[in-house]
Amino acid sequence: MRALHYLLLLLIVFTGLVAAAPTTRQRRQIDLTLSADHDDKDRETELALEAIAGLWSSADSRTKIDGSARVVHRHNSMQSGTGKTSYTARVHLHHDYKTNAYPS
DSSP states (O other): OHHHHHHHHHHHHHHHHHHTSSSOOOOOOEEEEEEEEEETTTTEEEEEEEEEEEEEEOTTSSEEEEEEEEEEEEEETTSOSSOEEEEEEEEEEEEOOOOOSSOO
């Protein structure tokens, strides 16, 4: 659960930094997904939190940068301890190279 708190704190801080940037404000969409899964056979519980956001887009929308962060915590009731937590972060750069030099 502590990992989920850290991800939310990181998301809030990053959103604040983006909002405080001296450039013109742009509307952004952040998708949050929280999931929980329990397997009775293996007695394992998994909690996952994922945030996906469009971080930047060029004026002509041909170049975009998207980012995502994911925290997954797995706990097996047969094992002692706090479980395993994994963190994943991705940055995706997309540029549309297609140009129509000779429109018909």
